[in-house]
Amino acid sequence: MKEGLLLVISGPAGVGKGSVCKVLCSENPNLYYSVSLTTRSPRPGERDGVNYYFVPEEQFMQLRDEGFLLEWARVHGHYYGTPARRVDEMRKEGRDVILEIDTEGARQVRRNTKDGVFVFLLPPTMQDLLKRIYKRGTDTPAEIQRRFAAAYRELEELGHYDYAVINEEMETAAAHIAAIIVAEKCRIARCQNVLKRLKEEGGNIDLSFNR
């Protein structure tokens, strides 16, 4: 069984990571969307165990301190984290795992894993990003200002990623990520077992062919 990919989808708050991942996962049933833990309150429409596992801060800290999290971060006053074991299990079963996480979490995954594929989601324009942050309507003006300034700083992170995908139209962005998954599975580093098999087989044929 070939191990599944670990795909990290990150980018500034408000860029639309959630919507793009939703489209991506609905169209690619082999993907396993890793549900994060968070200490923040659910937004309207969000469901426990689907969008996040909503947990009290005390429980979050305990899981973190006992080493159950692949990454964790404090973002705009709330904690977020990825349960590690489920990610490993799914990959061993050959499922590709999607982590939809903030840039601080992505930094930790980059440190802790050798073979993640890192995708940075970009807004088509910064004006557009500002509009999306406004539209969300769940934040105070000061928080919007803070988020926009943070997003601007986060652009500097881009150089540490493998791919940049512009989220102008979420179906297109999801299709681009799906193409990245296909391409990554074709990368030479992931095809050594195929090469080995062909060489073994070809070596045997060669002998009988020369008889």
Place this chain on the structure above:
Amino acid sequence: MKEGLLLVISGPAGVGKGSVCKVLCSENPNLYYSVSLTTRSPRPGERDGVNYYFVPEEQFMQLRDEGFLLEWARVHGHYYGTPARRVDEMRKEGRDVILEIDTEGARQVRRNTKDGVFVFLLPPTMQDLLKRIYKRGTDTPAEIQRRFAAAYRELEELGHYDYAVINEEMETAAAHIAAIIVAEKCRIARCQNVLKRLKEEGGNIDLSFNR
């Protein structure tokens, strides 16, 4: 205008490079298939200017010696080469260029260009490759034996490529190459201009936002 990709599709003789490239190009009109020069005779169904430019050896040598070829190789007694200028022109117009060439030609392109994307086409099994070489029916038994031995040796080249695509079913192989093209356009190294534009724009917004 963003420069088009240079995509090198290579692999052993008989693996089906031509068929896969034909499907790929028919489904992706932005691709420009670079027609090679050759000194060999046309096979049944091959047309001058479509499959190859069929030229006498003397003319080939002259073009080669005057530096008009991006790469050239002698394969199984015949010369093959890629006219350089057309490739550059097409890329500058934003077209992605496909070079369908043997592994020796690919080695030269790798030496001569910085930014090519190298795809190695593999047979599903070596038995299958042997069958395909037989089926072609244009070669003598000794030539078939030589081609198969060469194909076996060429597997060693794989490590110098970026991607391996298995040609079990040519539509699937073409779809995988199409995905590689999409993914390569999203690679961070090719998105520096987007980052620059967003930073300039965001910097200006930031000022007015703080007023």
